[in-house]
Structure formats: C-alpha cells, structure tokens
Amino acid sequence: MKQTTAAGALTETALCPSDYARIVDAFHAQWGWETQGAPGLGRRVADWYCSKMMQHVTFGRLLIAPSGGTAGLAVGSVFGDRPVLGRDARLPERRAALQREIAAQEGGPETIALYDNIARINEQLRRRARENGHIFAAELYFLWVSPDYRGCGLSRRLLNAARTAMKARRAKNFCLFTDTDCDWKFYMRDPWVACGREPWPDVPGMEGGAGLMFGAAL
Template sequence: MSNDIDTHDITPVIGGGIDFRPMRWSDLDAMADCFDRVWPQVPYIDGTPLAALMARYLTLHYVALTSWSNIAALPDGTFAGCTLARIDGQPQQFPQAVDELERVRAQIAADPRGADALAMLEDGFFPNETMLEEDADIASSTQAELELFMVDPDVRGHGLGRELWQSLLAAFAKMDVHAFFLHTDSSCDYSFYDHKGLERVAERLHADHPEDDETSPKIQDDQYIYRGETAQLR
C-alpha cells in the first residue's frame, strides 16, 4: 500500500537531517496515527476512536508481515515515513504484532460499525488481493513484497518519498531481491509506480464487479498489483 508519495525531485530532504533506521515497536503509535491521516476511514466513522482503531489494525496487518523496515524520523525524532517489506525466508521483525492485531480486532468487532468494516476487509478486500496474486502467479517470480510505503502528509514535497524509495531498492539489491511486488489501489497515488517503471501485472476494477455494491460498507476501490525488477528501477 502507498500514499501520495513524492513523484518529482522537488527539493532536498528537509534540512538533510532525516534519520533512517529500522522500525522499533515503539514507533507503532505514530505510524498508526499517520495511517489514519493518510487514509481516512469511511465517512461514518472518520474522526472517531473507532477510526483510530481501524488505522491501528491496518498498520498492524502490515507490521505483522514485515521482515525488513526503514523508518524516516525528523531531527526531533518525529515519525515522517516508512517502508515495510516482507522478504522470502526472513523471520518477522515483530512476532508480537500478531497478538496485538487480534486484541485490536476484538475491540473493533465489538462495535457493529467496526464489524462491518472488518467484514469488508476480511471477506472482500484481502481475499481479492490473494486472488490477484494467484492469478498473476506473482510469488513464483519475486522474492519480496513491499507491504507499506507511507509518508507523513506534513512533509510531502521535500523528496522524502524519493529517499525512502531509493533506500528500499538499495536494501533489496543487498539482499539479492531481484524482483518484488506490491498491492495498491485507487485510493493511493499508484501513478508513482508507473513513474518509477514498475509493471502493473494484475488488476481488479470496481466497475467490473457490481456485487461489491452490495457489501456493507461497499468496496469502492480498484485494486492493482505492481511488479518491479530491482536492478531496472530508479
């Protein structure tokens, strides 16, 4: 998943004082808060404590899969962005994320609105992603998945997305990841991946699936898989 990442080389990273480091478990709260601002929840829960829980649940969904991470922090330590990736054959960085995910999920499911939102994800959106992976046979030709690519809205336009992207490619090259893939959708700036030279290898368009309009809440987004050859990207 990705947000509206810097797609142009506008200005240097903020003051050159960004600290890049692996994720710490203590980063989770700031990451979930950023997720909530980057991808607001459905209107009837947006801005509520339930929305914050949903953002935490989705952040944990990606953290639980992560075996490599890169956090960008401002000079004062404030979270500014991240890339999280799953590398084939490497262990999870945060096994505790699984239990925390289940704890947060139980809190969400106790609210009927939250139960609806979970059903949309767990009975619709996530299975659709799995079907796209299977249709594209993406696992057979890649060694990694980019799980989450996120830049804080307050620092966009300063080249931070570019720095995170280039650091990701360098790390993949060192780990002999020759090709990788990612999921994104029409709620994100997926044109970033076109701009960077990735290939869209699978898609599920909402317009082709009228049954989505009968789910509650409705699945509105188009879903895509992009694939990249590490050595060919910039």
C-alpha cells in the same frame, strides 16, 4: 506548512520493534478516513490492521524529524526472512482482541468487511500473477510521508532505501498492491510492470474501485 528546507536534517534509521506505534500512527494518518463509524474507531482499526501486517514485515526505513516525529517510513518483506517484531510481540493476540473490540462498535463490522475485501482482492491478484509467471521475492507493504514533508522528494528517498534493503537480502524483484483511490498512475511507467487489476465488490465504501498489483526488478 511544508518543511522543504528541513528535509535535509532528517535522520534515517532502520525499523526496530519499538517503532510499532509509529507505524500505527502513520497508517491512521493515511487511511483513518476509511473507517466506518464512531470517532476514535479509526485508531483501533489502524492498530488492528498493522498488527497483521507487522507479523510479516522483515525490513523498514524511517525518516525522523529533529522534533522526534516521523517524517516518513517504508516497510516491507523479503519472503523467508525473519520478521522485525518476531514472535515476542504477541501480534496475533493483539489483533484478535482488537477485532472483537472493533466488531462491537458502530460501524466496526463494516470497516472489518472493507479491509477483508481488500485482502481477498489482493490474494486474487497475487494468485493470478503467479499463474502468469510473475513470481516475486519481496513486497513493499506501506510507504508514507507526513503531509508536513510532502513535495520534498522523500517518497523517492524512502523507495530507494527500501530497494537497497531488499537488494541486500539478494531479492531480485518485488511487488506492491495499491488501488484506484491512490495515486496509482505513478506506477504506469518504467520500471514498474502492471501485474493485474481486479474490480472491488459493489459494497459501501468500495463502489467503482479496483485493486491493482505492480512489480519491479531490483
């Protein structure tokens, strides 16, 4: 049941190193269905993906429910800033160990290939955007709201919090990547600018899809 009336009781906090598990949980809740293979693999895949993403995250805002659960979060990077988790988290080693474990599971190699394809498409979009004069100072990596709190305006609240964090670091603009499996039409209006579209390869799990890049001024 949506907790619309409880949305005002949420506590907003800045991301800290101890919040890593919250990020993994949120990513698994949002994208665990993409995992190919055995039950339980999705959580390890989420950890594997986040162990790379969090090497670059320099800011984040979380909304914490009275119960202590995560109601929503937004994380991203202002390029050139120090990552929140820093080098002490040993994220590269964590990712390498998880990748070996996932690759040995049924469906694991296919899932790794899916995410590698998405990363490759995003880099192609980034390169073409630069060639077309779209150069960004920051990037929003992940914005998520718990199903219990959707419909309460929290996505906009978190986006505004992320924008404030980026502006505080003197970023003038930012970008994000999404795809046609998401609600991408949200970005087809001001202040967003479409920076590119790249078809996904015709492989299992990606047939007919496309990667998308959008940018916005701050």
